[in-house]
Amino acid sequence: MIKENLEAVEKRVQDACKRAGRSRDEVTLIAVSKTKPVSLIREAMACGQVDFGENKVQELCKKQEEIREPLRWHLIGHLQRNKVKYVVDKACLIHSVDSERLAQEIQKEAAKRDLVCPVLVEVNVGGEETKSGVSPQEALPLVRSIAALPNVKVKGLMTVAPPVEKPEDARIYFKELRELADTIRKEAIPGVEMKELSMGMTGDFEAAIEEGATMVRVGTAIFGARDYGTTK
Numbered sequence: 577m578i579k580e581n582l583e584a585v586e587k588r589v590q591d592a593c594k595r596a597g598r599s600r601d602e603v604t605l606i607a608v609s610k611t612k613p614v615s616l617i618r619e620a621m622a623c624g625q626v627d628f629g630e631n632k633v634q635e636l637c638k639k640q641e642e643i644r645e646p647l648r649w650h651l652i653g654h655l656q657r658n659k660v661k662y663v664v665d666k667a668c669l670i671h672s673v674d675s676e677r678l679a680q681e682i683q684k685e686a687a688k689r690d691l692v693c694p695v696l697v698e699v700n701v702g703g704e705e706t707k708s709g710v711s712p713q714e715a716l717p718l719v720r721s722i723a724a725l726p727n728v729k730v731k732g733l734m735t736v737a738p739p740v741e742k743p744e745d746a747r748i749y750f751k752e753l754r755e756l757a758d759t760i761r762k763e764a765i766p767g768v769e770m771k772e773l774s775m776g777m778t779g780d781f782e783a784a785i786e787e788g789a790t791m792v793r794v795g796t797a798i799f800g801a802r803d804y805g806t807t808k
């Protein structure tokens with residue numbers, strides 16, 4: 577089942593790239609495996625999938641330890657400062673940096689291990705109150721402050737679009753994130769890259785690709801619906 581799902585998602589990714597006149601290799605498909613068992617991750621691995629997304633530190637670490645193959649684990653969920661030490665050397669990219677204090681904690685733990693931790697700044701483009709992420713206005717100042725941290729490297733921006741009725745309605749948020757990245761890129765802040773745009777999930781990844789996503793985070797369309805009741 578995972579194989580068929582992955583093939584169907586891959587086809588949709590390719591079609592969206594084609595529509596946008598983009599090359600398929602500009603877009604990384606991250607299979608979001610949160611709440612899903614290692615057996616399903618292995619099925620996806622057997623199809624050649626190497627990028628996986630988890631939203632909880634503990635779950636990411638546990639699965640990585642169990643699988644032990646050189647996959648790319650993306651931390652896509654909110655990160656608490658006291659969990660940084662567990663994940664800083666395990667995630668290939670932290671998508672959810674949304675405060676200076678969090679970035680400073682990543683700096684501290686990355687420096688201890690003598691590594692440079694790649695991160696994205698999470699932006700709350702929809703302005704929903706309950707959501708994590710900085711406001712679009714706060715993004716540039718945060719990027720500037722992270723640029724001063726030698727062991728943290730900004731690679732781009734991430735957003736979770738607010739729930740909308742039609743996928744097409746999410747497009748304005750993706751466009752806004754792309755334009756924000758363009759604005760920040762123009763500042764040419766030393767050490768800062770604005771290459772990656774992590775945006776688009778099962779319901780809206782095609783519009784995201786058409787608006788410039790370089791990473792799409794797809795869970796449900798690959799692994800099926802999540803049952804939070806029994807996996808916690």
Ligand SMILES: *Cc1c(COP(=O)(O)O)cnc(C)c1O
Nearest residue numbers: 608631652777778793794795796
């Ligand atoms: C769960 C999650 C996804 C994947 O969501 P689907 O709708 O299942 O594709 C993507 N991004 C983040 C931040 C998530 O927490």
